[in-house]
Amino acid sequence: MPKPRQQFLCNQCGSVHPKWYGKCPDCGTWDSLESYQAPTEDKHRTSVDRTGTDPADGAQALTLDQIDTETVNRISTGIGEFDRILGGGIVPGSTTLVGGEPGIGKSTLLLQVAGVLGHRTESSRPISVLYVTSEESARQTKLRARRIGLQATHLRVLAETNLERILHQVRQHRPDVVIVDSIQMIYRPDLPAAPGSVTQLRDCCMQLVYYAKTTATAVIVVGHVTKAGTLAGPKIIEHIVDTVVYFEGDRFHSHRIVRCVKNRFGSTHEVGVFEMTGDGLREISDPGSLFIHAHAQPTSGTLLTAAMQGSRVMVLEVQALTASSVIGAAKRKTSGVSNDRVSMILAVLEKRCDMRLAADDVFVNIAGGVKVIEPAIDLAIALAIASAHINRPVAPGTLAVGEMGLGGEIRPVPQLQARLKEASRLGASQAIIPPIGPDIPPLNGMAIHEIRRINQALAAL
Secondary structure: OOOOOEEEEOOOOEEOOOOOOOOOOOOOEOOOEEEEEOOOOOOOOHHHHOOOOHHHHOOOOHHHOOOOOOOHHHHHEOHHHHHHHOOOOOOOOOOOEEOOOOOOOOOHHHHHHHHHOOOOOOEEEEEEEEEEEEEHHHHHHHHHHHHOOOOOOOOEEOOEEEEEHHHHHHHHOOOOOOEEOHHOOOEOOOOOOOOOOOOHHHHHHHHHHHHHHHHHOOOEEEEOOOOOOOEEOOHHHHHHEEEEEEEOOOOOOOEEEEEEEEEEOOOOEEEEEEEEOOOOEEEEEOOOOOOOOOOOOOOOOOEEEEEEEEEEEEEEEEEEEEEEEOOOOOOEEEEEOHHHHHHHHHHHHHHHHOOOOOOOEEEEEEEEOOOOHHHHHHHHHHHHHHHHHHHHOOOOEEEEOOOOOOOOEEEOOOOOOHOOOOOOHHHEEEEEOOOOOOOOOOOOOHHHHOOHHHHHHHHHH
């Protein structure tokens, strides 16, 4: 038997190299290469191939006209917000990766999904679910299920970390959905590597994907996240699965936002909103005023904005604070928004509006722990910083939406009318927006202020 060759795998891009480098030659990431034991046989072959079956019995190449395009029947989880981010439900044969910080609710949500599916039927046949727990005992899982009030007839629980034993149980019971919590604890005994290592994560995840594709079994895998908020392990895991879902939100807040960042069967722009309760996660179909708070008196550095989260408009509260700092050591701290984007906005305020902020500490926060990446909230951030800097409150109920360019111009944003309509429904009294034209929908008396440059907005403060 040939001696296994030692190679090095990049945990960011998944590329394999014959020797160690300080920086990955493919993606340029520093200190990302880890030891990887190359397999001595083709592990992509199925057990049928090893018995000597003719490879010609496998899949055949077809023309586009010969391929069946009938819609795949998705499995509805019964939890509307989770179905929303998946594109309408779980696709048979798909592999979904769910990530998030410890204690944020990943296991709770998936146990609820397993419990709901265990009560439902599909085409007059009960849906069977196998919940594989590698971090808890079966007794702990039952106690957690009892705590959130789950009683599922067709839900099986397996406490195991050996992948071969897990697949043996899966083949024996042939469930419709397999949930693995979590992939970091699963290992293959024939690999000379510890659970959670690059080698184990790569091979275990790939075997689960192969099984899902060949048997049309839906597989949901839980993955841990690093301090930077990304999924732990090689980036190749995200590449080989079909769907990647992230939990967002502060674990010390009651609400959770579940965002889909990759989906081969639907849109990647949808989010689901949940609230953590003593009985598990409760879906919130209409977030409404969940992330805005009525202040007892006007406060400087605070105003509203409307962000698009998929097809849903979320009205959020932007907060900013400026304070004198030690010269040469000014801080820039952000929560929920890009630090680079805030730095750009500060540069525009300095250059185009003559605001001296270089010597001030600047803090920007999206209340409620929500993360927003779209530039449509630039105007709200700029006005919040300016309001905090001059210590002059913005009128209560003021909404600001618009992208800001480096010249100080305010650019249009998509779906502006939908944003205004939702803000009006929640009681916003006035809106500062880029030019929208004559086709403004009825807004319940909300005043509209159209501006073209940031100076016009600051003049109204």
